[in-house]
Amino acid sequence: MSDIVIQEIADGLHLLRISDTKTRFFEALWEIPEGITYNAYLLETPEGAILFDGWKRNFEKEFVEAVSSIVPPGEIKHIVIHHMEPDHSGTLPKMLELAGEDVQVWGHPFSQKLIEGLYGKSPKFNGVKDGNILEFGGKKLLFVQTPWLHWPETMVTYLPTERILLTGDIFGGYSIPSGVFDDQVDTSEYLTFARKYTVTVIGHYKEKIGKNISKLEKFDIRPKMILPAHGLLWREDPDQIVQAYLDWGSGKPKKGKITVVYSSMYRFVEKAIEVAVDELKKQGFKPVIHRFVDERRDEIGDAISDMVDSEAIVLGTETYESDVFPYTEFLVSEMEKKVHFEKPLLLIAIFGWAGAAGKKLTKKLGECKFDLVDTVEFKGLTTPESEARIREGVGKLIGAIR
Numbered sequence: 001m002s003d004i005v006i007q008e009i010a011d012g013l014h015l016l017r018i019s020d021t022k023t024r025f026f027e028a029l030w031e032i033p034e035g036i037t038y039n040a041y042l043l044e045t046p047e048g049a050i051l052f053d054g055w056k057r058n059f060e061k062e063f064v065e066a067v068s069s070i071v072p073p074g075e076i077k078h079i080v081i082h083h084m085e086p087d088h089s090g091t092l093p094k095m096l097e098l099a100g101e102d103v104q105v106w107g108h109p110f111s112q113k114l115i116e117g118l119y120g121k122s123p124k125f126n127g128v129k130d131g132n133i134l135e136f137g138g139k140k141l142l143f144v145q146t147p148w149l150h151w152p153e154t155m156v157t158y159l160p161t162e163r164i165l166l167t168g169d170i171f172g173g174y175s176i177p178s179g180v181f182d183d184q185v186d187t188s189e190y191l192t193f194a195r196k197y198t199v200t201v202i203g204h205y206k207e208k209i210g211k212n213i214s215k216l217e218k219f220d221i222r223p224k225m226i227l228p229a230h231g232l233l234w235r236e237d238p239d240q241i242v243q244a245y246l247d248w249g250s251g252k253p254k255k256g257k258i259t260v261v262y263s264s265m266y267r268f269v270e271k272a273i274e275v276a277v278d279e280l281k282k283q284g285f286k287p288v289i290h291r292f293v294d295e296r297r298d299e300i301g302d303a304i305s306d307m308v309d310s311e312a313i314v315l316g317t318e319t320y321e322s323d324v325f326p327y328t329e330f331l332v333s334e335m336e337k338k339v340h341f342e343k344p345l346l347l348i349a350i351f352g353w354a355g356a357a358g359k360k361l362t363k364k365l366g367e368c369k370f371d372l373v374d375t376v377e378f379k380g381l382t383t384p385e386s387e388a389r390i391r392e393g394v395g396k397l398i399g400a401i402r
Contacts, residue, residue, distance in 0.1 A: 006066055007180060009233065010162055010225065012044040016066045018059050019176045026174070030200045030301040034175040034193055038087060039229050041166060042070055045137020048077035051099075052157065052166050053229055057090030064094060073098035078136060079123075080143075081107035082168030083154045084114040088229050093119045106134060108145055108153035128155065131219065144219055146170060146212040148205040158221050165223035170212075171241045172230030173197045183236035190232055191244055196305035197230065198248050203304070203338030209249030213242060251341035253311040256286045258397075261303045262316030262348070263292040263325040269350045271382045272390055273316045276348060279394040280314075287314070292327045300331050304339050311401045312344040313370070314394075317361065319351040324360055332361065336368050344400035345370045346393045349377040373400045 005017040021035045038059070041052040049071045055063045067073055076099040081089065084107070092115070096103060102124070105115070109127030116122055126134075128143040135141075142158040149170050157166045173194030179185045202209065226234040226241060234241050246252075258280055264270040270293065277287045288310070290303040307313055317328040324332070345365060349358030358377030365372045374393040378386045 003176070004062060004066060005180060006069060009180070009227075010164060013162075013164070014042045014044070014070055015180065015227070015233065016040040016042060016055075016063070017180070018055055018062060018066075020056065020059075021176070022058075026200070030196075031299045032174050032301075036174050036230055037176055039227070039231075039233070040088075041227060042067060042076075043139065044071060045139055047137035049075050050078040050080060050136065050139070050141070051076050051095065052080045053082055053088045053168065054091035054095060056087045060091050060094050063091040064098065067095070074100055076103060078104045078106060078134065080141070080157055080166075081105065081111050081115075082156060082166065082229065083151055084111050084118065085151060085169070086118065088168070089115075089118070093121055096121055096123050106143065108147075108155050110153035114153065130215075142219065142221075144216060144221070146208075146215070148208040149212055150202040150205055156216070156221075158219070158223070163222060163224040164227065165216075165221060165225070165238075166227045168229045169201065170228060171226050171234070171245060172228035173232060175231060177232045180233055181236065182232055182234045182238075182240070185232065187232070187237075187240065191241075192305075194231060194241065194244065195248055195308060196301055198245060199305045199308055199338055200301045203308075206249045206251075206338070209245055213246060248308050251308055251339070251343065253343070254309045255311065256284065257306075257310045258285050258287050258312045258314060259290070259303065259306040259310040260287045260314040260316070261290045261331060262314075263318060263328045264316070265294065265318060265320070265325070267293065268380060268382075269316045269318050269348070272348050272350060272376075272386070273314070275382060275387050275390045276314050276316075276346070276394050279391045280398075283394070283398055285311075285398070292325075297327070300327070300334060303331065304334055307335065307339045307343070308341075310343065312346070312397050314346045314348065314397070315361070316348040316350075317357050319349070319355055319357040322354065322356045324357045328357070328361075332364060335370075336364075340369050342369050342371055344373050344397050346373055346397040347375045347377075348390060348393070349375065351377070351379055355379070371400055373397050
């Protein structure tokens with residue numbers, strides 16, 4: 001049985017949270033040993049209830065039971081959809097059935113097509129535009145579109161009287177927090193999971209983060225409480241998660257942090273990387289290391305997450321079948337899409353009988369925003385000569401930072 005939290009978090013507003021520890025790969029791609037929560041919300045009013053989002057379909061039975069513990073599903077008069085991805089809309093068909101044919105559904109106009117396409121349903125749908133308002137049961141709901149965070153039809157709902165902002169995927173995070181609100185946990189640890197979530201899920205559209213947050217400010221949205229569809233809820237310091245998203249969206253670096261990522265089938269690359277790490281430490285930097293080796297394979301999601309707030313990147317790889325090592329190739333592909341910032345990068349490439357990875361990645365990285373300061377490529381052993389070249393390359397990397 002998964003952990004379920006049903007809690008009134010404001011007058012008549014209830015959190016419905018379930019912990020998912022079975023999903024190993026979010027979106028069948030990103031490894032999440034930390035788990036994830038799905039947060040839906042139910043607002044009671046004298047005229048009926050308003051449901052905001054839902055859970056993954058795997059938890060349909062539990063979701064119906066959770067809703068029913070607060071109100072009979074037939075009392076739900078409105079369903080607000082912030083985002084149609086199935087981890088939030090999987091329970092929608094069942095709730096439409098239980099709420100009855102008169103239930104009104106609210107969402108971005110494109111969500112209507114997704115309801116039909118994903119579930120074959122055609123409910124009474126209200127496509128909302130920026131600034132549209134729903135007044136019901138003494139409550140006022142303001143809708144604002146926030147496209148591409150991270151599907152084209154994402155939006156948020158603001159309760160101006162209560163200053164509560166329901167945000168869907170925006171301001172969410174991986175993990176299963178031990179508490180519900182930010183004042184109940186160590187947010188410094190949680191923000192690591194939130195950064196990883198932002199990079200892997202929203203990173204491809206990172207330039208939209210600042211634009212959409214600015215858009216919210218234009219509607220005088222100044223929330224005292226932020227309620228996302230994943231992870232922690234924010235009431236003590238909601239500005240903390242907003243600022244964190246802005247920083248991650250712009251790639252703002254932490255002084256001294258450098259991300260080092262490498263693949264090494266037989267530890268030749270690792271020996272070269274150890275030289276680079278040693279030189280970085282001598283120069284006062286704090287390398288954060290991720291590796292793909294025969295005894296362990298770190299997560300690409302964690303690696304690119306660390307790149308976002310690093311001052312620079314060191315990438316190490318070997319040639320594999322006259323090409324780039326496959327995991328490195330995938331890593332660089334995701335770097336190009338999700339952490340495409342003008343950060344200095346040092347490439348270290350090792351080969352056996354013939355070099356290829358260094359040349360191919362030099363060309364690829366040279367076409368990206370990354371500032372490729374040097375490519376150090378050599379055969380096999382790290383000799384005194386190649387060690388000197390590595391330390392020289394690290395010097396160029398540091399010079400590009402300073």
